[in-house]
Amino acid sequence: MMKKRRSRSNGGGQWMLAAFSAAVFAVGCASARAAQAPTASPAPTQATSPARGQDTATSVDRPQYPSTYQRHPNPPVVIKNATIMTATGQEIQGGSILFAGGRIVSVGATVNAPADAVVVDGTGKWVTPGVIDTHSHLGVYAAPSTQAESDGNEATNPVTAEVWAEHSVWPQDPQIPLAIAGGVTTIEVLPGSANLIGGRSAILKLVPARSVQEMKFPGAHYGLKMACGENPKRVYQSRGPSTRMGNMAGYRGAFIQAEQYRRRWDKWNKDHSGDAPQRDLKLESLAEVLRGNIFVQNHCYRADEMVQMLDLAHEFGFKIRSFHHAVEAYKIADILAREGTAVSVWADWWGFKEEAMDGIHENAALVQQAGGRPVIHSDDASGIQRLNQEAAKAMYYGRRSGIQVTRDQALRWFTANPAWVLGLDSIVGTLEPGKMADVVVWSADPLSVYARAMQVYNDGWLVYDRNDPAHQPKTDFSIGRQP
Amino acid sequence: MIAFLLAQTIAITGGTVYPVSGPKIDNATVVIQGGRITAVGTNVAIPAGATRIDATGKWVTPGLIDGAGNMGLREISAVQNTNEGTLRGNEVAAAFNVAEGINPASTLIPVTRIEGVTSTLSVPGGDLIWGQAVLIDLDGATIEAMVAKSPVAMVADLSEGSKGAGGSSRAGAAQRLRRVFSDALEYSRRGATYQRAQNEQLAAGAADLEALLPVLRGQLPLMVVANRRSDIETALRIAREYKLRLILVGAAEGWEIADKIAAAGVPVLVQPMDNIPGYDALGIRYENAGLLAKAGVKVSLMETQTENSRNLRQQAGNAVAYGMTWEQALRAVTLAPAEAFGVATQYGSLEPGKVANVVVWTGDPFEFSTGVEHVFIRGKEIVLRSRQTELMERYKTLPPKY
Numbered sequence: 001m002m003k004k005r006r007s008r009s010n011g012g013g014q015w016m017l018a019a020f021s022a023a024v025f026a027v028g029c030a031s032a033r034a035a036q037a038p039t040a041s042p043a044p045t046q047a048t049s050p051a052r053g054q055d056t057a058t059s060v061d062r063p064q065y066p067s068t069y070q071r072h073p074n075p076p077v078v079i080k081n082a083t084i085m086t087a088t089g090q091e092i093q094g095g096s097i098l099f100a101g102g103r104i105v106s107v108g109a110t111v112n113a114p115a116d117a118v119v120v121d122g123t124g125k126w127v128t129p130g131v132i133d134t135h136s137h138l139g140v141y142a143a144p145s146t147q148a149e150s151d152g153n154e155a156t157n158p159v160t161a162e163v164w165a166e167h168s169v170w171p172q173d174p175q176i177p178l179a180i181a182g183g184v185t186t187i188e189v190l191p192g193s194a195n196l197i198g199g200r201s202a203i204l205k206l207v208p209a210r211s212v213q214e215m216k217f218p219g220a221h222y223g224l225k226m227a228c229g230e231n232p233k234r235v236y237q238s239r240g241p242s243t244r245m246g247n248m249a250g251y252r253g254a255f256i257q258a259e260q261y262r263r264r265w266d267k268w269n270k271d272h273s274g275d276a277p278q279r280d281l282k283l284e285s286l287a288e289v290l291r292g293n294i295f296v297q298n299h300c301y302r303a304d305e306m307v308q309m310l311d312l313a314h315e316f317g318f319k320i321r322s323f324h325h326a327v328e329a330y331k332i333a334d335i336l337a338r339e340g341t342a343v344s345v346w347a348d349w350w351g352f353k354e355e356a357m358d359g360i361h362e363n364a365a366l367v368q369q370a371g372g373r374p375v376i377h378s379d380d381a382s383g384i385q386r387l388n389q390e391a392a393k394a395m396y397y398g399r400r401s402g403i404q405v406t407r408d409q410a411l412r413w414f415t416a417n418p419a420w421v422l423g424l425d426s427i428v429g430t431l432e433p434g435k436m437a438d439v440v441v442w443s444a445d446p447l448s449v450y451a452r453a454m455q456v457y458n459d460g461w462l463v464y465d466r467n468d469p470a471h472q473p474k475t476d477f478s479i480g481r482q483p
Numbered sequence: 484m485i486a487f488l489l490a491q492t493i494a495i496t497g498g499t500v501y502p503v504s505g506p507k508i509d510n511a512t513v514v515i516q517g518g519r520i521t522a523v524g525t526n527v528a529i530p531a532g533a534t535r536i537d538a539t540g541k542w543v544t545p546g547l548i549d550g551a552g553n554m555g556l557r558e559i560s561a562v563q564n565t566n567e568g569t570l571r572g573n574e575v576a577a578a579f580n581v582a583e584g585i586n587p588a589s590t591l592i593p594v595t596r597i598e599g600v601t602s603t604l605s606v607p608g609g610d611l612i613w614g615q616a617v618l619i620d621l622d623g624a625t626i627e628a629m630v631a632k633s634p635v636a637m638v639a640d641l642s643e644g645s646k647g648a649g650g651s652s653r654a655g656a657a658q659r660l661r662r663v664f665s666d667a668l669e670y671s672r673r674g675a676t677y678q679r680a681q682n683e684q685l686a687a688g689a690a691d692l693e694a695l696l697p698v699l700r701g702q703l704p705l706m707v708v709a710n711r712r713s714d715i716e717t718a719l720r721i722a723r724e725y726k727l728r729l730i731l732v733g734a735a736e737g738w739e740i741a742d743k744i745a746a747a748g749v750p751v752l753v754q755p756m757d758n759i760p761g762y763d764a765l766g767i768r769y770e771n772a773g774l775l776a777k778a779g780v781k782v783s784l785m786e787t788q789t790e791n792s793r794n795l796r797q798q799a800g801n802a803v804a805y806g807m808t809w810e811q812a813l814r815a816v817t818l819a820p821a822e823a824f825g826v827a828t829q830y831g832s833l834e835p836g837k838v839a840n841v842v843v844w845t846g847d848p849f850e851f852s853t854g855v856e857h858v859f860i861r862g863k864e865i866v867l868r869s870r871q872t873e874l875m876e877r878y879k880t881l882p883p884k885y
Contacts, residue, residue: 143759144760144761145759175759178759330878348791352790357590360875361875362875366879382756382759396853401875448850449850452804478760
């Protein structure tokens with residue numbers, strides 16, 4: 001199996017790179033209009049409409065906070081003689097990986113590196129795809145954790161689908177470099193879980209930047225944060241919802257409004273008859289969920305509530321891309337697999353609140369066993385630095401309980417599977433020719449507690465090198481403060 | 484007085500034994516009788532009738548000791564009614580001993596002990612003086628059966644968290660602590676005839692002042708939570724002034740003055756995986772435990788989240804990844820806390836005469852690949868079952884059988 005993969009990557013690498021780069025470039029190119037604006041706007045095709053000139057154009061036709069992300073120029077890099085875990089089923093001993101122009105060129109026993117490639121000795125090291133976290137609050141709950149920087153929950157209304165997490169993200173959050181040093185290359189920043197519907201997520205490349213726009217993953221689908229259970233009913237106890245049934249009524253009421261909004265805009269986009277409907281940012285986000293352009297990311301702990309939310313999704317005809325936290329996912333692993341809904345879980349968080357009491361170590365492993373798609377997520381500025389450790393924990397506990405989990409599957413829990421949850425699995429999450437060069441070099445087996453990320457490449461850019469202070473970026477917050 | 488329920492005789496044979504008090508011993512035997520370790524070594528006579536545990540290929544260590552958390556005092560942190568560890572309305576709660584709040588039936592206890600943590604410090608929470616912490620073994624039907632030492636230490640706070648009790652000022656908190664200590668000494672000197680209250684309010688109630696006397700006489704350690712370098716220095720200063728037996732807790736910026744802490748001979752409790760900067764400790768970093776140990780500080784490790792106490796071994800593994808030696812880290816979760824808490828004659832190592840808290844692991848206890856094979860607490864073998872393992876059994880095949 002390993003041989004077959006090697007020959008493919010050697011033989012077909014260049015072609016695949018070219019083909020894939022073109023695809024990615026098209027997405028990147030179009031990001032300001034086609035990718036970013038449509039996901040934000042209720043009318044994906046209106047930009048080409050001849051019926052509307054400058055004077056009639058409305059805000060919805062213009063770019064909606066587009067990504068200004070640009071790949072950092074960097075030389076080709078070849079990492080030689082490392083153990084390469086590709087997240088595609090192979091673990092290549094003494095292997096090499098070449099990346100150039102921000103793309104992986106080839107992976108295998110040997111690679112043909114150009115003369116100008118930077119050569120990294122990978123002897124005794126492990127190489128994996130960049131770590132991806134589906135659930136982060138970096139930038140919106142920034143360190144040093146003062147009220148002044150608490151920007152994650154717009155806890156003023158149970159439904160705030162109109163807020164966008166990116167408008168809270170502070171790129172100088174000193175927690176960002178810590179996460180980078182843990183091998184993290186892509187994150188989904190979510191609004192908090194105070195609200196039934198908390199707002200849009202931001203999908204970010206984890207790179208030093210002056211603005212969040214410079215971090216926004218080109219072409220990524222927005223997520224919509226929804227939350228079940230204890231948090232919304234606690235936060236809105238006095239005004240409602242104050243019960244789980246109140247929570248359900250709240251989601252349903254919001255999507256009923258969104259259905260009508262979507263119909264109005266779809267009709268107007270078709271016939272342009274009369275004045276355009278008034279924009280409503282809340283309903284715009286929800287309508288995009290109904291159109292399938294925004295992915296629902298649903299904080300939900302209990303099994304019975306997840307089943308309720310699946311019924312809600314059926315009622316309104318959308319998909320829940322991933323449940324988050326989902327400490328009881330193992331109780332309904334068969335249902336989740338059938339629905340095609342991923343679960344973003346911790347390895348072992350439990351017991352800190354009533355709805356988390358039934359969390360067990362084998363959660364991810366049991367979901368895997370049932371044919372589902374587990375993701376190890378962090379929801380935590382500390383945990384995001386050790387997602388490899390958390391996945392290792394979940395894998396080994398599963399194995400000790402007799403559940404078969406492979407090392408590749410455990411690796412996919414923090415690489416390929418989160419990439420799928422964000423809709424980016426054709427671009428990141430594995431080490432394959434043509435994929436974005438998000439690559440981590442580890443000091444040891446990444447499923448060992450002793451492993452540390454030694455080098456982190458994001459889109460080919462060396463954003464972290466443990467042995468080189470020149471590649472240990474600090475945020476503005478951190479400079480000039482400490483010895 | 485440590486109670487032993489069983490007088491079972493057990494011989495753990497063939498394992499690689501890490502006594503902590505000395506170098507590892509290959510292919511060694513550990514004998515347990517009457518709840519205590521009676522022999523450790525390669526030339527050990529196995530008593531007739533002993534239950535034999537084959538530990539060939541396994542690692543044998545003392546049970547781990549978590550020097551933090553609220554075990555037994557906190558069932559669900561977000562459910563107020565299940566929390567017992569904080570005495571509200573008294574910022575100087577020196578007389579508050581948490582022991583009678585401990586629930587031996589807490590579901591957290593089995594969850595924790597089956598992962599190799601056999602003893603934890605149950606620590607109160609609070610404002611300036613939190614109260615008295617107790618050390619418990621994680622087995623027993625009654626509080627009496629669990630308590631290993633009570634009190635272990637008086638707990639006080641000089642970090643950001645105590646500012647409220649200091650009038651929103653660190654200096655205020657330190658000054659208030661001094662005034663409490665001085666009043667306690669004055670109270671002690673004058674006893675029942677002490678009349679100062681006629682002119683000025685005492686800094687604390689009589690019971691709280693009384694409870695501080697063992698601390699001021701150097702009989703009971705004072706654990707002080709301090710993270711900022713200057714707060715650590717304040718704690719060291721106050722300890723010198725009152726001749727206290729200080730234990731530092733947190734000590735996030737301790738690495739910056741590791742030599743000073745080492746010179747003072749003060750033990751430190753550290754949580755190695757903490758590295759998120761805040762205004763209480765902008766210098767916080769993963770390497771803290773390693774740098775402190777390197778400077779000769781007596782380092783113990785802790786996991787402060789009660790329900791995650793079982794992750795103490797992950798804390799230790801990370802301490803090793805970021806600079807501690809493996810031997811230092813093992814000591815930091817066994818003998819070092821036993822020494823800091825004044826129970827090293829009974830706990831923390833595999834030596835004849837010590838309480839038989841023993842764990843048999845499949846390998847390196849800090850590695851995720853390692854599982855727990857056997858846990859002994861006070862010589863009794865613990866069934867490796869918890870509410871969580873039962874949930875797993877119920878749902879491992881779907882639909883479940885109710």
